Amino acid sequence: MRHSPFGYTQAPFSHPAWQIGPGLTIACGLIALTVTGVAALLWQAHLPEVSELWRNRYLNNVIRFTVWQATVSTALSLLLGLFIALALVRQPRFPGRRLLLRVMELSLVLPTIVAVSGLVAVYGRHGWLTAIVEQWTTVRWNLYGLNGIVLAHVFFNAPLAGRILLQALESVPAPRRRIASQLGLKGRWLWRTLDWPAVRRVLPGVAALVFTLCFTSFAIVMTLGGGPASTTLEVAIYQSLRFEFDFGRAALLAVVQLLICGALWFLMVRRSLSANLSPAREFPESIPRPDSQGVRRLQDVALLLCFSLFLLLPLAAVLFRGLPGLATVAINGGQPLNEMTEATLRSFAIALPAGAFSVFSGLLVLSMSSRGGGHLSRLSSVATAVPLMVPPIVLGTALFLLLRPSLGNSYDGLALVALINGVMALPFVTQLMRGPLNNLDKSTVRQADQLGLRGWYRWRWLHWPRLKRPLALAMAYGTGLSLGDFGVIALFGTPGQPTIPVLLYQQLGSYRMDLAAGTALWLVCLLLLVFAAFSLPGYRRNHRNLAGNVFKALAEGRHA
Amino acid sequence: MLEVKGLTFRYPETETIWRFTFGVDHGECIAINGPSGSGKSTLLNLLAGFLTPESGTIRWENRLLNELPPWERPVTSLFQEHNLFEHLDVQTNIGLGIHPGLKLTRTQKEAISHGLVSVGMTGFERRMPGDLSGGQRQRVALLRALLRDQPILLLDEPLTGLDAEARTQLRALLLRHKAAGKVLVLASHDQEDRKILADKLLNL
Numbered sequence: 001m002r003h004s005p006f007g008y009t010q011a012p013f014s015h016p017a018w019q020i021g022p023g024l025t026i027a028c029g030l031i032a033l034t035v036t037g038v039a040a041l042l043w044q045a046h047l048p049e050v051s052e053l054w055r056n057r058y059l060n061n062v063i064r065f066t067v068w069q070a071t072v073s074t075a076l077s078l079l080l081g082l083f084i085a086l087a088l089v090r091q092p093r094f095p096g097r098r099l100l101l102r103v104m105e106l107s108l109v110l111p112t113i114v115a116v117s118g119l120v121a122v123y124g125r126h127g128w129l130t131a132i133v134e135q136w137t138t139v140r141w142n143l144y145g146l147n148g149i150v151l152a153h154v155f156f157n158a159p160l161a162g163r164i165l166l167q168a169l170e171s172v173p174a175p176r177r178r179i180a181s182q183l184g185l186k187g188r189w190l191w192r193t194l195d196w197p198a199v200r201r202v203l204p205g206v207a208a209l210v211f212t213l214c215f216t217s218f219a220i221v222m223t224l225g226g227g228p229a230s231t232t233l234e235v236a237i238y239q240s241l242r243f244e245f246d247f248g249r250a251a252l253l254a255v256v257q258l259l260i261c262g263a264l265w266f267l268m269v270r271r272s273l274s275a276n277l278s279p280a281r282e283f284p285e286s287i288p289r290p291d292s293q294g295v296r297r298l299q300d301v302a303l304l305l306c307f308s309l310f311l312l313l314p315l316a317a318v319l320f321r322g323l324p325g326l327a328t329v330a331i332n333g334g335q336p337l338n339e340m341t342e343a344t345l346r347s348f349a350i351a352l353p354a355g356a357f358s359v360f361s362g363l364l365v366l367s368m369s370s371r372g373g374g375h376l377s378r379l380s381s382v383a384t385a386v387p388l389m390v391p392p393i394v395l396g397t398a399l400f401l402l403l404r405p406s407l408g409n410s411y412d413g414l415a416l417v418a419l420i421n422g423v424m425a426l427p428f429v430t431q432l433m434r435g436p437l438n439n440l441d442k443s444t445v446r447q448a449d450q451l452g453l454r455g456w457y458r459w460r461w462l463h464w465p466r467l468k469r470p471l472a473l474a475m476a477y478g479t480g481l482s483l484g485d486f487g488v489i490a491l492f493g494t495p496g497q498p499t500i501p502v503l504l505y506q507q508l509g510s511y512r513m514d515l516a517a518g519t520a521l522w523l524v525c526l527l528l529l530v531f532a533a534f535s536l537p538g539y540r541r542n543h544r545n546l547a548g549n550v551f552k553a554l555a556e557g558r559h560a
Numbered sequence: 561m562l563e564v565k566g567l568t569f570r571y572p573e574t575e576t577i578w579r580f581t582f583g584v585d586h587g588e589c590i591a592i593n594g595p596s597g598s599g600k601s602t603l604l605n606l607l608a609g610f611l612t613p614e615s616g617t618i619r620w621e622n623r624l625l626n627e628l629p630p631w632e633r634p635v636t637s638l639f640q641e642h643n644l645f646e647h648l649d650v651q652t653n654i655g656l657g658i659h660p661g662l663k664l665t666r667t668q669k670e671a672i673s674h675g676l677v678s679v680g681m682t683g684f685e686r687r688m689p690g691d692l693s694g695g696q697r698q699r700v701a702l703l704r705a706l707l708r709d710q711p712i713l714l715l716d717e718p719l720t721g722l723d724a725e726a727r728t729q730l731r732a733l734l735l736r737h738k739a740a741g742k743v744l745v746l747a748s749h750d751q752e753d754r755k756i757l758a759d760k761l762l763n764l
Contacts, residue, residue: 011661443639443642443643448645449610450635450636450637451657451660453660456661457660461652461662
């Protein structure tokens with residue numbers, strides 16, 4: 001430890017190299033991994049003619065369908081999310097408000113394959129709602145294809161959009177809302193003066209996020225696509241790699257996906273437009289709005305009830321259909337119980353390291369961003385957004401190809417899955433930590449600088465107290481995302497060694513529906529367990545309601 | 561002696577250039593006088609190392625301070641507010657002024673307790689800043705500054721907004737600090753503060 005002429009004690013790890021080096025290494029590693037990923041595919045196979053993209057009818061259709069379904073899903077999700085957010089702002093005393101907000105949060109972290117099984121139970125050929133509709137009307141409905149894909153995307157993304165937009169609407173300063181209330185502004189003028197300025201700030205970010213999620217959606221299209229006519233780029237890449245062994249075509253499609261999503265995120269990063277996904281929601285002062293009474297109130301309540309049903313019915317289906325299956329497995333034991341136990345252990349063996357990796361690397365990359373200048377900040381934004389754009393299957397395949405000589409057994413494959421899952425969770429995990437890590441105000445920073453709180457000391461005294469909960473939440477999120485993963489594991493998993501989502505897919509594929517329903521419910525229970533476990537430190541300290549904490553912890557979610 | 565010679569500073573994209581030249585000896589207090597926007601806080605931030613001057617020198621005992629970062633300068637600042645870390649208790653806030661890793665000897669821990677007694681805050685060790693009044697917060701911040709034992713104390717409107725009793729108490733503490741040979745650089749709008757504490761006046 002060095003002492004200055006004026007008695008200053010140098011803090012451990014306060015050299016700029018410590019603050020930038022590790023994060024820079026990880027950020028460069030992530031970008032290199034992406035570049036290497038695509039390059040490895042190109043190296044293994046000749047890239048087909050680019051003109052094949054518009055000459056080959058199948059590829060042409062895949063690209064057009066991917067863009068079309070993502071556009072429709074984004075538009076509907078944003079529209080529904082906006083209506084829901086406005087209704088919730090207008091009706092702060094809606095009786096089911098808290099429950100609806102919790103369900104909106106819960107639906108976001110549901111593993112896709114579980115949610116899809118719930119959606120099938122409600123809207124499928126023999127679903128609850130389909131049966132009622134077909135009995136009373138002449139309307140016929142097919143869940144498979146564009147309908148189902150868009151429905152599932154809206155199920156996942158409308159709550160996400162609604163939550164972010166609600167946060168933006170609630171962030172309008174109270175004095176401005178009071179003035180609008182006093183002036184009795186309604187309709188177009190209320191929208192122009194109060195709502196639109198708040199929504200406009202976050203709308204591009206939310207739109208880009210939702211579009212990217214829909215554009216790169218895999219499990220939903222795999223399960224609800226229904227045929228080659230409804231194939232997206234991500235699924236086409238999977239098919240090229242898994243069934244046709246056509247690495248060249250996979251690389252070409254991956255480059256197309258990277259270009260489209262990359263261009264979108266480049267614009268976002270350049271214009272500093274990003275959606276704030278932080279779960280900390282402040283409940284603002286409730287000021288009555290002139291447009292919250294009369295017919296509008298009835299309309300809002302009806303809309304909120306319908307939306308609640310839209311979200312609750314599939315969840316209820318997972319619960320009601322899963323309970324008997326789960327009980328049967330628990331009571332009868334035998335092979336199904338062994339399968340489930342082994343799959344559970346295997347899932348955790350992948351998910352916990354994946355969560356730890358994503359949190360650790362996210363923290364280092366963000367630390368670099370907060371210490372460095374504009375270039376490092378942009379590098380950090382790109383590095384953490386890259387996993388959103390690159391199909392995990394491409395990353396996985398590339399790593400597999402590169403490491404193939406040294407990959408000896410199935411455990412290596414599982415380690416690869418954990419690594420890719422950790423990388424895929426990064427964009428969401430970093431969103432959770434970015435705010436608490438970067439929100440030190442100027443006076444605190446100056447005070448800390450003067451007292452010599454740098455390096456390890458700054459982390460210990462300033463960052464750690466603020467980051468404890470977000471870190472635990474990020475860990476829960478990284479773990480939960482990996483727990484529900486059905487993308488990377490579909491490529492690297494072996495049928496004899498399934499994780500819980502793969503086991504569920506196998507059971508669905510072999511029409512063991514009761515068992516599948518039980519497994520789906522079990523997966524949801526595991527997810528809740530993970531979030532509850534990582535919320536416990538906060539519970540002990542703050543003596544808060546555990547269930548509230550669990551659901552609050554679920555606030556930051558994305559379907560796996 | 562604190563010596564400031566030909567120190568100039570200009571905020572980016574502005575025309576105004578501030579120039580400062582003055583000197584203060586041990587046990588003296590210099591009051592900076594001027595209307596809002598005249599550069600009082602800018603000068604304190606330059607001395608603390610939060611801003612970088614365009615030219616000129618800052619010396620303490622003939623050692624050049626210009627190149628030193630804030631944490632290596634022999635100064636402690638006391639602002640009108642936001643002097644404490646809100647998420648840390650009183651004892652930790654003070655302790656961090658003595659050692660940034662909070663590695664305190666028994667003597668140093670005792671000094672904190674005695675210091676709290678001397679500023680009329682016995683038993684406040686575990687209180688959070690949010691639970692304190694404005695005057696109590698300033699007393700904690702000042703106690704940290706005293707225990708930090710740096711020779712120069714930069715005061716930016718430290719008594720503004722406090723009640724009469726708190727002001728009297730804090731002025732007494734500052735006078736004790738001055739009597740112990742420390743240098744005080746005071747930016748204050750308050751004439752009475754200047755009259756009681758200052759030995760010199762710097763008009764901006």
